[in-house]
Amino acid sequence: MCTGKCARCTAGLLFPLGLCAIVANVLLFFPNGEVWRSEEITQHVWFFGGVVGGGVLVFLPALVMKAAGREEGCCANRCGMMVSMAMSVVGAAGALYCVVVSALGLRDGPLCDTGTGDFVYPxxxxxxxxxxxxxxxxxxxxxxxxxxxxxxxxLFSILLALGCVEALLCLVQVINGLLGCLCGTCIGKRQAGDA
Structure with missing residues (x-):
């Protein structure tokens, strides 16, 4: 079992997911692909669940995971795995923030003109x-x-799904980082070398 490879793989998955979350959040600023005034855009978009929670706060642990899973210093990289474990908690919190904001956005519905000329939440x-x-x-x-x-x-459904997957991957990395911190990043190589 190689916790370093698992960390690199998880990081490789988090980068495109974070990018998709950012794109989905940005698209919410342009309902139906059109430009509207800021007071005519749903308030949940302004919480930046996809940009901050599903994007930036997930990119940070992904960068640390990628560095912690490097090949060189394989069994001695316990400190890197510990840092990746701590950063994965931050990433999971960011992803959960994205989930909560998206769920609230779905629950409350969009801000729109119902024919009166005023923008309301119908x-x-x-x-x-x-x-x-x-x-x-x-x-x-x-x-x-x-x-x-x-x-x-x-778009809020996409953000909800992305946030759930990102939170799951970050939590998997918390467990993987704990194993890497306790046992080293490449248990299989160390055992083969001991034999």
Whole structure:
């Protein structure tokens, strides 16, 4: 078992996931691919769940994991694995922040013009039985921006899924980092050398 390889593999997965989270968050600023004023954009977008939580706070542990899993100094890199373990906790917290913000964005629905010229949250405080998420006919309440409901549901769902996967990978690295810290980064090589 080589905890260093596992750390490099996990880092390799976290980089594209973090990039996708950033892109999804940025797209939420442009409902239906159009530019709107800041007060016409859903408030949950401004919490930067994908940029900060699913992006930056996941990139940091990924960089440390990549460095901790280097080939040279294989069995002596316990300190690097300990740092990667601590940074993975930060990454998991960031990913969970992304999950919470996305879940709130899905629950509250988009900010939109319902035909009165004012931008409001028409789906706010709905019970689960009458949720806009399960009743597509309610989506017509939003007149402008066009397709904003589908836009928000799609992108917040993507962010929710990405955050869950990132949190899981970071938690796996916490366990992997603990093993690497206690046993060294390449148990198999050390055992082969001892024989």
């Amino acid at each position: 789906f706010l405080n709905q019970s689960q039985g009458e949720s806009y998420l399960s009743n597509q006919t309610l989506w017509t309440a939003c007149v402008r921006p066009a397709n904003v409901v589908l836009w928000n549901i799609t």
